[in-house]
Amino acid sequence: MIKHNILFNNELNGWWCLVHQHRVYLTSPVNQLPSGCFDELGLPVKAPESVHQIGEHQDLPVYMIDVKSADLIDEMDHELFVGIRSVLFNHNEMFEFAARAYQVALFLRTHKYCGECGEQMTLVDWELATLCEPCKHRCYPRISPVVIVAIRNKDKILLAQGTRSTTGLYSVLAGFVESGETLEQTVHREVFEEVGIKVKNLKYQLSQPWPFPHSLMVGFLAEYDSGEINICEDEIVTADWFSIKDLPQVPQQQTIAGKLIHTTKKMMALARR
Known part of the structure; x- marks a missing residue:
């Protein structure tokens, strides 16, 4: 449960999520959220009037402070504020709180x-x-649900490059849920719109908050049903079926896309035995 406007005092003890724009503060050299009493941590921000509690971790409250530029004590400490995506890839256990802190801060900024x-x-x-x-x-x-689906066809998986991708990675298909749709309807629509095929046997797998800026990724596994790949050039650069033995560069396993690909590989490997 999130608790708002807790009256600040320097003896508040807990974990601290300092959010500055779209970045979060990690301590050096251990690169984790700072924890302890605020006045003992030497944090590069002025003491706020109030804080927001966004959860608990290891029996301590987790506090969020939305840091304005004017509240920074030392501009050189900007380098200790890292992107939320970096927290996911390098400090995975902190991602839940960094993501929640950013989304709460964004909501409060945009709903004054x-x-x-x-x-x-x-x-x-x-x-x-x-x-x-x-x-x-x-x-x-605002929470924007996005379906993301790994599609398998015998011993192959469908992977694609999106037009908005800047990494060159191949990934599974994803798309936003539209008004009035179920998650399952969105999977069928997005897959057909983006690559022109139909799928069957949808199974929910897992979900992941994705604060870029306020999505919730809902992951499915599916099987190929019918059709030939026919990409939507506005959305997809290229798409193809790939053998699990010869995959292109794909997202890391910390991401929901990486998890879905990894799960599909394991299922295919078991089916071959």
Whole structure:
């Protein structure tokens, strides 16, 4: 449960998520979220008036502070603020809190004023929401569900390069859920729109928060049903079936795409025995 506007004092003891723009502060040289009493940690920020508790870790509260540039004590400490994606790849156990801290900070930044009447919003003290007292309009954090699916065809897996990719990696297909759709309907629609094939035997596998800026990735496994690959050039650069013995460069296993690919490889290996 998230607790808002906890009155700050220098003796607050816990883990600290300092969010500056789209980055989070990690201590050097151990590269983890700082923990302990705020006034003993020598953090490069001014003490805030209040903090937000976003969870617990190892029996200590996890606090979030949204750091403005004016609150930084030393500009040189910018280098200790790392991208959220870096936390996922290099400090995986901290990703849950870094992701949540960024998404809470983004919500609070972008919901200061009412979208209905323009008046200033106030924080609801018992849930993560903002409320406009004059018109009673209430806002909750935006969470954008995205389906992501690994498709297998006998001993091959479908992998593609997206037009927006800057890494050159091949990955599984993904797409945003549209209004009124089920997750399963989105899988079928996105796969057909992007590569022109139909799938069957969908099975939910896992999910992962993806704060870039506020997605929730919902992972499925599926089997090829029918059709030939016919890519949508607006979305896909290239797509093909790849043998599990000869995969191109794919996302790391810390990502949900990497997990789905790894699971599919294991299933194919078991089926061959």
